[in-house]
Amino acid sequence: DVKVTQSSRYLVKRTGEKVFLECVQDMDHENMFWYRQDPGLGLRLIYFSYDVKMKEKGDIPEGYSVSREKKERFSLILESASTNQTSMYLCASSFGWTGELFFGEGSRLTVL
Amino acid sequence: DAKTTQPNSMESNEEEPVHLPCNHSTISGTDYIHWYRQLPSQGPEYVIHGLTSNVNNRMASLAIAEDRKSSTLILHRATLRDAAVYYCILGGGGANSKLTFGKGITLSVRP
Numbered sequence: 001d002v003k004v005t006q007s008s009r010y011l012v013k014r015t016g017e018k019v020f021l022e023c024v025q026d027m028d029h030e031n032m033f034w035y036r037q038d039p040g041l042g043l044r045l046i047y048f049s050y051d052v053k054m055k056e057k058g059d060i061p062e063g064y065s066v067s068r069e070k071k072e073r074f075s076l077i078l079e080s081a082s083t084n085q086t087s088m089y090l091c092a093s094s095f096g097w098t099g100e101l102f103f104g105e106g107s108r109l110t111v112l
Numbered sequence: 113d114a115k116t117t118q119p120n121s122m123e124s125n126e127e128e129p130v131h132l133p134c135n136h137s138t139i140s141g142t143d144y145i146h147w148y149r150q151l152p153s154q155g156p157e158y159v160i161h162g163l164t165s166n167v168n169n170r171m172a173s174l175a176i177a178e179d180r181k182s183s184t185l186i187l188h189r190a191t192l193r194d195a196a197v198y199y200c201i202l203g204g205g206g207a208n209s210k211l212t213f214g215k216g217i218t219l220s221v222r223p
Contacts, residue, residue: 004155035213042199043156043213059212090155101148101211103155 003027006091006104013111019078021107023091032074033092033101034058034066043090049074081111116200118217124190125222132185132217134200139180143202146211147174147185150197156213159185159198195221 007022025032033048035058045058047066055066063085067075074093078085091104117135124130136145146161160167160174162183167174173186187194199216 033211040215042215045212092155100158100161101146101156103157106155 004091004093004102004104006107008107009105011107011109013081013109015082015111017081019081019109021076021089023074023104024072025093025102026072027093027095027102028071029093029095031094032068034074034076035090035092036060037088037090046076083111085109086111116202116214118200118214121218121220123220123222126192127189130187130190130219132198132219133182134184135182136202137181139202145174145176145183146201146203147172148199148201156199190221192221192223195219
């Protein structure tokens with residue numbers, strides 16, 4: 001079974017903390033994505049990566065950075081968490097650009 | 113990026129067919145039409161995608177208008193488990209082409 005695993009289902013952090021959200025896929029996919037999902041706004045793309053060490057900004061990259069040192073792992077970093085970054089974060093991967101996106105179960109982050 | 117327009121919500125009865133519409137009047141020639149759905153408390157899952165011709169798989173059918181400016185996802189017999197948010201998305205037309213999700217359409221299924 002194909003699998004995208006997000007390191008934490010639930011996190012609670014304080015304003016100003018540095019937050020790492022980790023995502024690992026076991027399908028040898030080239031492309032990996034980070035989305036956030038908020039009520040009434042749907043899924044919004046934060047960053048994506050189409051190869052190791054490569055990254056592209058999505059629609060809402062402000063306040064986030066990413067790291068892809070290995071093909072199977074894509075990390076989302078909040079350098080200084082703020083309350084407006086409280087959200088559900090979803091990681092996905094795909095093989096090629098017309099193929100199916102596989103999503104993880106999501107990480108619900110609360111910033112106090 | 114080309115955008116899609118979907119109704120906010122739709123209701124259907126169990127065991128009846130459901131037609132979920134999507135408008136994408138600014139679609140480019142290389143954009144694929146993708147559909148995903150998201151069940152409560154889960155990440156989205158792939159349903160179907162196509163380029164020009166109608167497509168069928170075990171989950172659903174995708175009917176694409178001849179001018180490609182609209183499409184319809186067809187669930188042949190709705191079940192309670194099909195109650196979800198369905199997203200119609202354009203993309204996958206080339207290198208670095210990202211899939212941008214909108215708000216989707218919330219499908220409710222009545223027993």
